[in-house]
Amino acid sequence: MSEEKKKIVRTPISSYRDGRFTEIEDFVVREAPVTVHLNGKEFVTLVCSPVELKELAVGFLYSEGVLRQRESLKSIVINEEEGLIWVETAGEPAPRETLLKRFVTSTSTSGRFRASFYSAKNTEGIPRIDSGLQVATREIFHLADQLEKLSGVFKITGGTHSAALCRHDSVVYFYEDIGRHNAVDKMFGRCFLDGVTFDDKFLVFSGRISSEILIKVAKMGMPMIVSRSAPTELAISMAEHLNITVVGFVRDGRLSVYAHRERIVD
Protein backbone atom coordinates (compact mmCIF):
# COMPACT_ATOMS: atom_id res chain seq x y z
CA MET A 1 0.00 0.00 0.00
CA SER A 2 1.36 3.46 -0.78
CA GLU A 3 2.22 5.85 2.06
CA GLU A 4 -0.58 8.10 0.86
CA LYS A 5 -3.21 5.36 1.06
CA LYS A 6 -2.11 4.47 4.57
CA LYS A 7 -3.03 7.98 5.68
CA ILE A 8 -6.67 7.54 4.69
CA VAL A 9 -9.51 5.32 5.88
CA ARG A 10 -13.01 4.75 4.56
CA THR A 11 -15.83 5.43 7.00
CA PRO A 12 -19.66 5.52 6.94
CA ILE A 13 -21.12 9.02 7.17
CA SER A 14 -24.47 10.76 6.85
CA SER A 15 -24.17 13.24 4.05
CA TYR A 16 -26.65 16.12 3.91
CA ARG A 17 -27.14 17.89 0.60
CA ASP A 18 -30.04 19.21 -1.43
CA GLY A 19 -32.13 19.15 1.73
CA ARG A 20 -31.82 15.49 2.69
CA PHE A 21 -29.56 12.96 4.36
CA THR A 22 -27.98 10.02 2.55
CA GLU A 23 -25.92 7.27 4.17
CA ILE A 24 -22.69 6.97 2.23
CA GLU A 25 -19.05 6.02 2.66
CA ASP A 26 -16.43 8.73 2.70
CA PHE A 27 -12.72 9.03 3.34
CA VAL A 28 -11.27 10.52 6.51
CA VAL A 29 -7.71 11.03 7.56
CA ARG A 30 -6.07 8.63 10.00
CA GLU A 31 -4.62 9.97 13.23
CA ALA A 32 -2.66 7.95 15.77
CA PRO A 33 -0.13 8.42 18.54
CA VAL A 34 3.43 7.30 17.98
CA THR A 35 5.91 6.96 20.82
CA VAL A 36 9.59 7.66 20.31
CA HIS A 37 12.06 5.94 22.64
CA LEU A 38 15.52 7.46 22.84
CA ASN A 39 18.34 5.17 23.97
CA GLY A 40 15.90 2.83 25.65
CA LYS A 41 13.83 5.49 27.39
CA GLU A 42 10.39 6.76 26.42
CA PHE A 43 10.97 10.25 25.08
CA VAL A 44 7.88 11.72 23.45
CA THR A 45 4.50 10.74 22.03
CA LEU A 46 3.43 12.51 18.85
CA VAL A 47 -0.08 12.37 17.41
CA CYS A 48 0.36 12.15 13.64
CA SER A 49 -0.43 10.53 10.31
CA PRO A 50 1.11 7.24 11.41
CA VAL A 51 3.45 6.55 8.48
CA GLU A 52 6.90 7.85 7.47
CA LEU A 53 7.82 7.27 11.09
CA LYS A 54 11.55 7.19 10.49
CA GLU A 55 11.41 10.67 8.97
CA LEU A 56 9.14 11.86 11.77
CA ALA A 57 11.32 10.60 14.63
CA VAL A 58 14.57 11.82 13.11
CA GLY A 59 13.07 15.16 12.07
CA PHE A 60 11.56 15.74 15.49
CA LEU A 61 14.84 14.95 17.27
CA TYR A 62 16.72 17.11 14.78
CA SER A 63 14.30 20.06 15.17
CA GLU A 64 14.52 19.79 18.94
CA GLY A 65 18.31 19.87 18.79
CA VAL A 66 18.70 16.37 20.24
CA LEU A 67 20.20 14.97 17.05
CA ARG A 68 22.80 17.24 15.50
CA GLN A 69 25.01 15.20 13.20
CA ARG A 70 24.31 12.29 10.89
CA GLU A 71 27.05 10.28 12.65
CA SER A 72 25.24 10.53 15.99
CA LEU A 73 22.37 8.40 14.71
CA LYS A 74 23.39 4.81 15.46
CA SER A 75 20.15 2.97 14.71
CA ILE A 76 16.44 3.43 14.32
CA VAL A 77 13.87 0.65 14.63
CA ILE A 78 10.26 1.20 13.61
CA ASN A 79 7.16 -0.79 14.48
CA GLU A 80 4.63 0.97 12.29
CA GLU A 81 1.72 -1.24 13.28
CA GLU A 82 2.08 -0.48 16.97
CA GLY A 83 3.28 3.12 16.56
CA LEU A 84 6.61 2.52 18.25
CA ILE A 85 10.04 3.89 17.41
CA TRP A 86 13.38 3.20 19.07
CA VAL A 87 16.26 5.54 18.30
CA GLU A 88 19.82 4.90 19.45
CA THR A 89 22.32 7.72 19.36
CA ALA A 90 26.08 7.64 19.81
CA GLY A 91 27.18 9.29 23.05
CA GLU A 92 24.86 11.35 25.18
CA PRO A 93 22.14 13.11 23.22
CA ALA A 94 21.80 16.81 23.82
CA PRO A 95 19.21 17.38 26.52
CA ARG A 96 15.75 18.00 25.19
CA GLU A 97 14.69 21.55 25.67
CA THR A 98 12.34 23.32 23.38
CA LEU A 99 13.45 26.73 22.33
CA LEU A 100 10.54 28.22 24.16
CA LYS A 101 11.45 26.45 27.37
CA ARG A 102 15.05 27.49 26.98
CA PHE A 103 14.00 31.06 26.53
CA VAL A 104 11.68 31.05 29.49
CA THR A 105 14.35 29.58 31.74
CA SER A 106 16.96 32.04 30.64
CA THR A 107 14.87 35.12 31.26
CA SER A 108 12.55 34.39 34.09
CA THR A 109 14.75 33.43 36.99
CA SER A 110 12.80 35.90 39.09
CA GLY A 111 9.51 34.68 37.69
CA ARG A 112 9.30 37.89 35.68
CA PHE A 113 9.14 37.69 31.98
CA ARG A 114 8.78 40.23 29.24
CA ALA A 115 6.93 39.05 26.17
CA SER A 116 8.71 41.70 24.14
CA PHE A 117 12.02 39.94 24.76
CA TYR A 118 10.71 36.73 23.26
CA SER A 119 11.75 37.44 19.71
CA ALA A 120 15.31 38.47 20.40
CA LYS A 121 15.91 35.90 23.12
CA ASN A 122 14.27 33.02 21.38
CA THR A 123 16.33 33.45 18.27
CA GLU A 124 19.53 33.79 20.31
CA GLY A 125 22.09 31.21 19.27
CA ILE A 126 20.53 30.87 15.83
CA PRO A 127 22.96 32.40 13.33
CA ARG A 128 21.70 34.92 10.78
CA ILE A 129 21.13 33.12 7.51
CA ASP A 130 23.81 33.84 4.95
CA SER A 131 22.48 32.79 1.56
CA GLY A 132 22.56 34.28 -1.91
CA LEU A 133 19.33 32.47 -2.84
CA GLN A 134 17.25 34.20 -5.49
CA VAL A 135 13.80 32.99 -6.48
CA ALA A 136 11.58 34.34 -9.23
CA THR A 137 7.91 35.12 -8.59
CA ARG A 138 6.91 32.72 -11.39
CA GLU A 139 8.84 29.93 -9.62
CA ILE A 140 6.93 30.65 -6.42
CA PHE A 141 3.57 30.54 -8.19
CA HIS A 142 4.56 27.32 -9.92
CA LEU A 143 5.62 25.69 -6.63
CA ALA A 144 2.45 26.79 -4.83
CA ASP A 145 0.51 25.01 -7.61
CA GLN A 146 2.74 21.97 -7.25
CA LEU A 147 2.13 21.87 -3.50
CA GLU A 148 -1.60 21.83 -4.12
CA LYS A 149 -1.33 19.14 -6.80
CA LEU A 150 0.85 16.91 -4.61
CA SER A 151 -1.47 17.22 -1.58
CA GLY A 152 -3.36 14.03 -2.41
CA VAL A 153 -4.45 13.19 1.12
CA PHE A 154 -5.76 16.72 1.63
CA LYS A 155 -7.74 16.55 -1.60
CA ILE A 156 -9.43 13.35 -0.44
CA THR A 157 -9.88 14.10 3.28
CA GLY A 158 -9.35 17.83 3.90
CA GLY A 159 -7.40 16.81 6.98
CA THR A 160 -3.69 17.39 6.36
CA HIS A 161 -0.99 20.04 6.04
CA SER A 162 1.77 19.85 3.43
CA ALA A 163 5.44 20.80 3.41
CA ALA A 164 7.70 20.78 0.35
CA LEU A 165 11.43 21.32 0.22
CA CYS A 166 12.07 23.26 -2.99
CA ARG A 167 15.04 24.28 -5.09
CA HIS A 168 14.65 26.60 -8.08
CA ASP A 169 11.28 25.54 -9.48
CA SER A 170 11.40 21.89 -8.30
CA VAL A 171 10.03 20.04 -5.33
CA VAL A 172 12.84 17.97 -3.78
CA TYR A 173 10.79 16.36 -0.99
CA PHE A 174 7.12 16.49 -0.13
CA TYR A 175 5.32 15.41 3.07
CA GLU A 176 1.73 15.52 4.26
CA ASP A 177 0.60 15.00 7.85
CA ILE A 178 -2.40 15.80 10.04
CA GLY A 179 -0.07 18.04 12.06
CA ARG A 180 1.64 20.98 10.38
CA HIS A 181 4.66 20.60 12.65
CA ASN A 182 4.87 16.91 11.78
CA ALA A 183 4.82 17.63 8.04
CA VAL A 184 7.80 19.95 8.45
CA ASP A 185 9.59 17.56 10.81
CA LYS A 186 9.16 14.64 8.38
CA MET A 187 10.69 16.76 5.64
CA PHE A 188 13.62 17.76 7.84
CA GLY A 189 14.04 14.13 8.92
CA ARG A 190 14.37 13.00 5.31
CA CYS A 191 16.93 15.75 4.67
CA PHE A 192 18.91 14.76 7.75
CA LEU A 193 19.00 11.12 6.63
CA ASP A 194 20.05 12.10 3.11
CA GLY A 195 22.56 14.72 4.18
CA VAL A 196 20.77 17.51 2.34
CA THR A 197 21.92 21.08 2.94
CA PHE A 198 19.51 24.00 3.04
CA ASP A 199 21.20 27.23 2.01
CA ASP A 200 20.02 26.97 -1.60
CA LYS A 201 16.57 25.60 -0.80
CA PHE A 202 13.33 26.81 0.74
CA LEU A 203 10.14 25.58 2.31
CA VAL A 204 6.76 25.81 0.58
CA PHE A 205 4.10 25.19 3.19
CA SER A 206 0.32 24.95 3.38
CA GLY A 207 -0.06 26.33 6.91
CA ARG A 208 0.23 29.66 8.62
CA ILE A 209 3.72 30.90 9.44
CA SER A 210 3.86 31.09 13.23
CA SER A 211 6.95 31.81 15.31
CA GLU A 212 7.40 28.09 15.96
CA ILE A 213 7.49 27.22 12.26
CA LEU A 214 9.82 30.14 11.57
CA ILE A 215 12.19 28.96 14.30
CA LYS A 216 12.30 25.46 12.80
CA VAL A 217 13.21 26.94 9.41
CA ALA A 218 15.82 29.19 11.00
CA LYS A 219 17.45 26.36 12.92
CA MET A 220 17.90 24.42 9.67
CA GLY A 221 19.61 27.43 8.12
CA MET A 222 16.98 27.82 5.43
CA PRO A 223 16.76 31.27 3.82
CA MET A 224 13.09 31.38 2.84
CA ILE A 225 9.58 30.18 3.66
CA VAL A 226 6.57 30.45 1.36
CA SER A 227 2.95 29.87 2.34
CA ARG A 228 -0.48 30.21 0.79
CA SER A 229 -1.55 31.41 4.21
CA ALA A 230 -0.74 34.18 6.73
CA PRO A 231 2.35 34.87 8.84
CA THR A 232 2.20 36.28 12.36
CA GLU A 233 3.85 39.51 13.45
CA LEU A 234 6.25 37.60 15.69
CA ALA A 235 7.36 35.27 12.89
CA ILE A 236 7.95 38.30 10.67
CA SER A 237 10.07 40.10 13.27
CA MET A 238 12.15 36.97 13.87
CA ALA A 239 12.61 36.53 10.12
CA GLU A 240 13.65 40.17 9.76
CA HIS A 241 16.28 39.66 12.43
CA LEU A 242 17.55 36.30 11.08
CA ASN A 243 17.65 37.31 7.42
CA ILE A 244 14.91 34.93 6.29
CA THR A 245 12.53 35.78 3.46
CA VAL A 246 8.83 35.38 4.33
CA VAL A 247 6.29 35.09 1.53
CA GLY A 248 2.60 34.66 2.35
CA PHE A 249 -0.80 34.57 0.65
CA VAL A 250 0.47 33.07 -2.60
CA ARG A 251 -2.83 32.86 -4.47
CA ASP A 252 -4.18 33.65 -7.91
CA GLY A 253 -1.06 35.37 -9.22
CA ARG A 254 -0.65 37.49 -6.09
CA LEU A 255 1.67 37.23 -3.14
CA SER A 256 2.90 39.29 -0.20
CA VAL A 257 6.50 39.54 0.96
CA TYR A 258 6.78 40.27 4.67
CA ALA A 259 10.55 40.21 5.16
CA HIS A 260 13.71 40.29 3.03
CA ARG A 261 12.27 40.86 -0.40
CA GLU A 262 15.78 41.12 -1.88
CA ARG A 263 15.70 37.35 -2.55
CA ILE A 264 12.64 37.65 -4.78
CA VAL A 265 13.32 38.56 -8.38
CA ASP A 266 10.68 39.31 -10.94
Added chain:
Amino acid sequence: MSEEKKKIVRTPISSYRDGRFTEIEDFVVREAPVTVHLNGKEFVTLVCSPVELKELAVGFLYSEGVLRQRESLKSIVINEEEGLIWVETAGEPAPRETLLKRFVTSTSTSGRFRASFYSAKNTEGIPRIDSGLQVATREIFHLADQLEKLSGVFKITGGTHSAALCRHDSVVYFYEDIGRHNAVDKMFGRCFLDGVTFDDKFLVFSGRISSEILIKVAKMGMPMIVSRSAPTELAISMAEHLNITVVGFVRDGRLSVYAHRERIVD
Protein backbone atom coordinates in the same frame (compact mmCIF):
# COMPACT_ATOMS: atom_id res chain seq x y z
CA MET B 1 -8.98 49.63 22.19
CA SER B 2 -11.24 46.68 21.48
CA GLU B 3 -9.98 43.15 22.09
CA GLU B 4 -10.21 42.54 18.35
CA LYS B 5 -8.00 45.51 17.48
CA LYS B 6 -5.40 44.38 20.00
CA LYS B 7 -5.00 41.14 18.03
CA ILE B 8 -3.91 42.98 14.89
CA VAL B 9 -0.94 45.12 13.94
CA ARG B 10 -0.13 47.17 10.86
CA THR B 11 3.07 46.28 9.05
CA PRO B 12 4.85 47.29 5.83
CA ILE B 13 4.80 44.62 3.12
CA SER B 14 5.71 44.22 -0.54
CA SER B 15 2.55 43.29 -2.36
CA TYR B 16 2.86 41.60 -5.76
CA ARG B 17 -0.13 41.72 -8.09
CA ASP B 18 -0.74 42.32 -11.76
CA GLY B 19 2.91 41.52 -12.39
CA ARG B 20 4.56 44.11 -10.17
CA PHE B 21 5.52 44.89 -6.58
CA THR B 22 4.08 47.76 -4.57
CA GLU B 23 5.17 48.79 -1.09
CA ILE B 24 2.04 49.02 1.07
CA GLU B 25 0.90 48.62 4.65
CA ASP B 26 -1.12 45.59 5.59
CA PHE B 27 -2.49 44.01 8.75
CA VAL B 28 -0.99 40.92 10.36
CA VAL B 29 -2.02 39.03 13.43
CA ARG B 30 -0.13 39.52 16.69
CA GLU B 31 1.46 36.53 18.38
CA ALA B 32 3.15 36.57 21.77
CA PRO B 33 4.09 34.24 24.59
CA VAL B 34 2.18 34.44 27.85
CA THR B 35 3.41 32.78 31.01
CA VAL B 36 1.00 31.38 33.58
CA HIS B 37 2.18 31.12 37.19
CA LEU B 38 0.23 28.77 39.43
CA ASN B 39 0.43 29.42 43.18
CA GLY B 40 3.66 31.34 42.76
CA LYS B 41 5.38 28.88 40.45
CA GLU B 42 5.91 29.20 36.72
CA PHE B 43 3.55 26.67 35.18
CA VAL B 44 3.30 27.01 31.41
CA THR B 45 4.07 29.41 28.57
CA LEU B 46 1.46 29.63 25.82
CA VAL B 47 2.03 31.35 22.50
CA CYS B 48 -1.23 33.11 21.66
CA SER B 49 -3.16 36.19 20.60
CA PRO B 50 -2.09 38.08 23.72
CA VAL B 51 -5.47 39.34 24.98
CA GLU B 52 -8.37 37.72 26.90
CA LEU B 53 -5.66 36.33 29.15
CA LYS B 54 -7.96 35.64 32.07
CA GLU B 55 -10.10 33.39 29.89
CA LEU B 56 -7.01 31.75 28.40
CA ALA B 57 -5.37 30.94 31.74
CA VAL B 58 -8.55 29.69 33.37
CA GLY B 59 -9.60 27.72 30.28
CA PHE B 60 -6.19 26.12 29.95
CA LEU B 61 -6.10 25.09 33.61
CA TYR B 62 -9.68 23.86 33.35
CA SER B 63 -8.99 21.86 30.16
CA GLU B 64 -5.91 20.33 31.73
CA GLY B 65 -7.91 19.27 34.79
CA VAL B 66 -5.93 21.48 37.17
CA LEU B 67 -8.93 23.70 37.95
CA ARG B 68 -12.11 21.75 38.54
CA GLN B 69 -14.52 23.87 40.52
CA ARG B 70 -15.29 27.56 40.48
CA GLU B 71 -14.62 27.71 44.24
CA SER B 72 -11.04 26.51 43.76
CA LEU B 73 -10.11 29.70 41.91
CA LYS B 74 -8.99 32.15 44.62
CA SER B 75 -7.52 34.93 42.52
CA ILE B 76 -6.16 35.76 39.12
CA VAL B 77 -3.86 38.69 38.34
CA ILE B 78 -3.09 39.69 34.77
CA ASN B 79 -0.31 41.85 33.39
CA GLU B 80 -1.37 42.04 29.76
CA GLU B 81 1.47 44.28 28.69
CA GLU B 82 4.14 41.89 29.91
CA GLY B 83 2.24 38.68 29.12
CA LEU B 84 2.16 37.50 32.73
CA ILE B 85 -0.59 35.76 34.65
CA TRP B 86 -0.67 34.68 38.30
CA VAL B 87 -3.35 32.23 39.36
CA GLU B 88 -3.97 31.27 42.99
CA THR B 89 -6.05 28.22 43.76
CA ALA B 90 -7.50 27.03 47.05
CA GLY B 91 -5.81 23.87 48.30
CA GLU B 92 -3.48 21.83 46.19
CA PRO B 93 -4.24 21.97 42.49
CA ALA B 94 -4.61 18.66 40.74
CA PRO B 95 -1.27 17.68 39.26
CA ARG B 96 -0.84 18.70 35.68
CA GLU B 97 -0.86 15.78 33.37
CA THR B 98 -2.07 15.95 29.84
CA LEU B 99 -4.45 13.21 28.85
CA LEU B 100 -1.93 11.95 26.39
CA LYS B 101 0.78 11.76 29.01
CA ARG B 102 -1.58 10.05 31.39
CA PHE B 103 -2.42 7.51 28.74
CA VAL B 104 1.17 6.83 27.85
CA THR B 105 2.12 6.34 31.47
CA SER B 106 -0.75 4.02 32.16
CA THR B 107 -0.04 1.70 29.26
CA SER B 108 3.65 1.68 28.67
CA THR B 109 5.24 0.58 31.91
CA SER B 110 7.23 -1.91 29.92
CA GLY B 111 8.05 0.62 27.26
CA ARG B 112 5.57 -1.11 24.97
CA PHE B 113 2.65 0.78 23.70
CA ARG B 114 -0.19 -0.03 21.37
CA ALA B 115 -1.49 2.85 19.33
CA SER B 116 -4.76 1.03 18.92
CA PHE B 117 -5.41 1.35 22.66
CA TYR B 118 -5.15 5.11 22.48
CA SER B 119 -8.80 5.78 21.81
CA ALA B 120 -10.24 3.58 24.52
CA LYS B 121 -7.58 4.42 27.09
CA ASN B 122 -7.42 8.10 26.45
CA THR B 123 -11.14 8.53 26.89
CA GLU B 124 -11.12 6.44 30.07
CA GLY B 125 -12.52 8.38 32.99
CA ILE B 126 -14.51 10.65 30.67
CA PRO B 127 -18.19 9.79 31.14
CA ARG B 128 -20.37 9.15 28.10
CA ILE B 129 -22.30 12.30 27.34
CA ASP B 130 -25.92 12.10 28.36
CA SER B 131 -27.78 14.88 26.57
CA GLY B 132 -31.11 15.14 24.78
CA LEU B 133 -29.79 18.00 22.62
CA GLN B 134 -31.45 18.29 19.22
CA VAL B 135 -30.24 20.71 16.58
CA ALA B 136 -31.80 21.42 13.20
CA THR B 137 -29.67 21.49 10.04
CA ARG B 138 -30.83 25.07 9.34
CA GLU B 139 -29.54 26.11 12.79
CA ILE B 140 -26.16 24.57 11.97
CA PHE B 141 -25.94 26.40 8.64
CA HIS B 142 -26.96 29.64 10.33
CA LEU B 143 -24.32 29.24 13.05
CA ALA B 144 -21.57 28.38 10.54
CA ASP B 145 -22.42 31.66 8.79
CA GLN B 146 -22.39 33.48 12.12
CA LEU B 147 -18.95 32.04 12.95
CA GLU B 148 -17.63 33.39 9.68
CA LYS B 149 -19.24 36.82 10.19
CA LEU B 150 -17.88 37.11 13.73
CA SER B 151 -14.32 36.14 12.71
CA GLY B 152 -13.22 39.75 12.28
CA VAL B 153 -9.52 39.17 12.97
CA PHE B 154 -9.43 36.32 10.49
CA LYS B 155 -11.10 38.45 7.82
CA ILE B 156 -8.42 41.11 8.24
CA THR B 157 -5.33 38.93 8.81
CA GLY B 158 -6.12 35.33 7.79
CA GLY B 159 -4.24 34.29 10.89
CA THR B 160 -6.73 33.03 13.49
CA HIS B 161 -9.05 30.19 14.42
CA SER B 162 -12.50 30.75 15.90
CA ALA B 163 -14.58 28.94 18.51
CA ALA B 164 -18.21 29.71 19.34
CA LEU B 165 -20.30 28.27 22.14
CA CYS B 166 -23.80 27.88 20.71
CA ARG B 167 -27.28 27.15 21.98
CA HIS B 168 -30.20 26.63 19.59
CA ASP B 169 -29.41 29.10 16.82
CA SER B 170 -27.49 31.61 18.95
CA VAL B 171 -23.84 32.23 19.68
CA VAL B 172 -23.37 32.52 23.45
CA TYR B 173 -19.61 33.20 23.43
CA PHE B 174 -17.14 33.72 20.63
CA TYR B 175 -13.31 33.70 20.70
CA GLU B 176 -10.60 34.07 18.09
CA ASP B 177 -6.93 33.22 18.62
CA ILE B 178 -3.88 32.39 16.52
CA GLY B 179 -3.96 28.93 18.12
CA ARG B 180 -7.00 26.72 17.64
CA HIS B 181 -6.51 25.19 21.08
CA ASN B 182 -6.29 28.65 22.62
CA ALA B 183 -9.56 29.73 20.98
CA VAL B 184 -11.34 26.75 22.54
CA ASP B 185 -9.60 27.23 25.90
CA LYS B 186 -10.60 30.91 26.03
CA MET B 187 -14.20 29.92 25.41
CA PHE B 188 -14.08 27.28 28.14
CA GLY B 189 -12.39 29.74 30.49
CA ARG B 190 -15.23 32.25 30.03
CA CYS B 191 -17.76 29.48 30.68
CA PHE B 192 -15.93 28.40 33.83
CA LEU B 193 -15.89 31.97 35.16
CA ASP B 194 -19.58 32.43 34.37
CA GLY B 195 -20.65 29.01 35.64
CA VAL B 196 -22.08 27.97 32.27
CA THR B 197 -23.14 24.35 31.84
CA PHE B 198 -22.68 22.49 28.57
CA ASP B 199 -25.25 19.75 28.16
CA ASP B 200 -27.60 21.92 26.07
CA LYS B 201 -24.85 23.68 24.11
CA PHE B 202 -22.34 22.85 21.42
CA LEU B 203 -19.12 24.07 19.87
CA VAL B 204 -18.95 25.58 16.38
CA PHE B 205 -15.33 25.67 15.35
CA SER B 206 -13.25 26.84 12.39
CA GLY B 207 -10.54 24.20 12.67
CA ARG B 208 -10.19 20.53 11.99
CA ILE B 209 -11.57 18.14 14.60
CA SER B 210 -8.55 16.24 15.91
CA SER B 211 -8.55 13.84 18.86
CA GLU B 212 -7.19 16.58 21.11
CA ILE B 213 -10.05 18.95 20.33
CA LEU B 214 -12.58 16.14 20.70
CA ILE B 215 -11.16 15.26 24.12
CA LYS B 216 -11.48 18.88 25.27
CA VAL B 217 -15.14 18.90 24.21
CA ALA B 218 -15.73 15.54 25.90
CA LYS B 219 -14.16 16.63 29.17
CA MET B 220 -16.51 19.61 29.30
CA GLY B 221 -19.47 17.28 28.83
CA MET B 222 -20.51 18.87 25.57
CA PRO B 223 -22.70 16.73 23.29
CA MET B 224 -21.74 18.09 19.88
CA ILE B 225 -19.02 19.71 17.80
CA VAL B 226 -19.51 21.35 14.40
CA SER B 227 -16.77 22.41 12.00
CA ARG B 228 -16.46 23.76 8.50
CA SER B 229 -13.44 21.51 8.23
CA ALA B 230 -12.53 17.80 8.50
CA PRO B 231 -12.49 15.42 11.46
CA THR B 232 -9.89 12.68 11.91
CA GLU B 233 -10.70 9.00 12.19
CA LEU B 234 -9.49 8.94 15.79
CA ALA B 235 -11.71 11.88 16.80
CA ILE B 236 -14.67 10.11 15.18
CA SER B 237 -14.06 6.85 17.01
CA MET B 238 -13.72 8.67 20.34
CA ALA B 239 -16.93 10.59 19.64
CA GLU B 240 -18.73 7.38 18.75
CA HIS B 241 -17.68 5.90 22.07
CA LEU B 242 -18.47 8.99 24.16
CA ASN B 243 -21.84 9.74 22.54
CA ILE B 244 -20.76 13.03 20.97
CA THR B 245 -22.17 14.23 17.64
CA VAL B 246 -19.54 15.21 15.07
CA VAL B 247 -20.52 17.42 12.14
CA GLY B 248 -17.92 18.43 9.56
CA PHE B 249 -17.61 20.22 6.23
CA VAL B 250 -20.50 22.60 6.85
CA ARG B 251 -20.38 24.54 3.58
CA ASP B 252 -22.78 25.78 0.94
CA GLY B 253 -25.87 24.05 2.29
CA ARG B 254 -24.06 20.73 2.75
CA LEU B 255 -22.70 18.97 5.79
CA SER B 256 -21.45 15.56 6.87
CA VAL B 257 -22.33 13.83 10.13
CA TYR B 258 -19.60 11.47 11.30
CA ALA B 259 -21.03 10.27 14.61
CA HIS B 260 -24.36 10.28 16.45
CA ARG B 261 -26.65 11.73 13.84
CA GLU B 262 -29.66 11.20 16.14
CA ARG B 263 -29.12 14.72 17.52
CA ILE B 264 -29.55 16.33 14.10
CA VAL B 265 -33.13 16.99 13.02
CA ASP B 266 -34.14 18.24 9.65
